[in-house]
Amino acid sequence: MVIGIDIGSTTTKVAAIMPDKEIIRIKTRAIDAITSATGAFGKLIVENHFSLDSIKKINITGVGAARITDNLFGIKTNRVGEMTAIGTGGKYLAKKDRIIISNIGTGTAIIEVDGSKINHLGGTGVGGGTIIGLSKIMLGTTDFDTIMQYASKGSINNVDLLIGDIADTNISFLDKEFTASNFGKMLDIAGKEDLAMGIFNLTYQVIAMVSVFAAKSKNNDTVVVTGKGSNNPIGQNILKRVSRVHKINFEFPADAEYATAIGAALSV
Numbered sequence: 001m002v003i004g005i006d007i008g009s010t011t012t013k014v015a016a017i018m019p020d021k022e023i024i025r026i027k028t029r030a031i032d033a034i035t036s037a038t039g040a041f042g043k044l045i046v047e048n049h050f051s052l053d054s055i056k057k058i059n060i061t062g063v064g065a066a067r068i069t070d071n072l073f074g075i076k077t078n079r080v081g082e083m084t085a086i087g088t089g090g091k092y093l094a095k096k097d098r099i100i101i102s103n104i105g106t107g108t109a110i111i112e113v114d115g116s117k118i119n120h121l122g123g124t125g126v127g128g129g130t131i132i133g134l135s136k137i138m139l140g141t142t143d144f145d146t147i148m149q150y151a152s153k154g155s156i157n158n159v160d161l162l163i164g165d166i167a168d169t170n171i172s173f174l175d176k177e178f179t180a181s182n183f184g185k186m187l188d189i190a191g192k193e194d195l196a197m198g199i200f201n202l203t204y205q206v207i208a209m210v211s212v213f214a215a216k217s218k219n220n221d222t223v224v225v226t227g228k229g230s231n232n233p234i235g236q237n238i239l240k241r242v243s244r245v246h247k248i249n250f251e252f253p254a255d256a257e258y259a260t261a262i263g264a265a266l267s268v
């Protein structure tokens with residue numbers, strides 16, 4: 001089998017691609033690069049009763065990959081560029097050849113896949129780390145489930161300035177429910193629930209628009225969303241609304257969180 005290890009800023013993910021193409025996934029919190037990579041690798045081996053000699057090679061990627069310079073456990077270890085890994089993994093999960101990938105991790109990277117070409121277009125520092133950082137100061141928690149529970153009961157109307165607050169009619173293609181300014185209203189009555197919704201709206205609207213502009217600049221209409229931020233129902237709804245207005249399709253493949261690790265395993 002081939003193993004891909006993605007040492008991300010927050011989480012380390014491992015994907016093992018078996019000879020029959022089945023994919024086994026493991027994740028662990030990123031501590032230092034070496035501890036989390038070897039820890040996740042060890043967990044994969046022990047839990048699945050694998051023997052070391054069944055592993056053909058290990059491909060590592062992610063911000064922490066540069067810290068591992070030698071072979072791991074005597075197994076041939078390659079380093080794969082993170083953008084190549086995201087592009088390869090996103091393409092594999094989407095089963096499409098011409099896509100824009102928006103990888104929502106701690107920050108957000110945007111990649112163009114055009115056949116065999118993988119092109120890093122840019123991105124934004126707005127991502128999962130933004131949600132956690134703002135929640136710490138505004139909600140007094142960094143627990144994602146709690147933040148989600150707050151947001152699910154929140155009203156964006158108490159936080160964001162909406163088009164309907166400033167105009168009597170639609171402005172161009174924007175109707176009265178659209179945000180004119182994130183956190184631009186901030187009513188005194190806004191509670192934690194509303195603030196949490198405001199944090200999600202800010203984060204996912206920025207990601208949505210950066211992705212839309214990237215897609216339009218490449219004459220593409222499909223954005224495949226990968227990273228942990230992909231499989232978030234509140235985030236998905238925000239992306240889908242932007243999708244309808246701008247006629248850009250956002251896709252959320254299963255296993256999106258493992259796209260980079262899977263892509264690493266499939267590279268080299």
Ligand SMILES: Nc1ncnc2c1ncn2[C@@H]1O[C@H](COP(=O)(O)OP(=O)(O)OP(=O)(O)O)[C@@H](O)[C@H]1O
Nearest residue numbers: 008009010011105106107128129144227228229232
């Ligand atoms: N349910 C969730 N929905 C959206 N984001 C989440 C969820 N749970 C955790 N996160 C956020 O996802 C981020 C981690 O995602 P991921 O594992 O894709 O990133 P990473 O690979 O560690 O980072 P990067 O790719 O930016 O180096 C963290 O910032 C975390 O706060």
Ligand SMILES: [Mg+2]
Nearest residue numbers: 008009105260
């Ligand atoms: Mg990542």
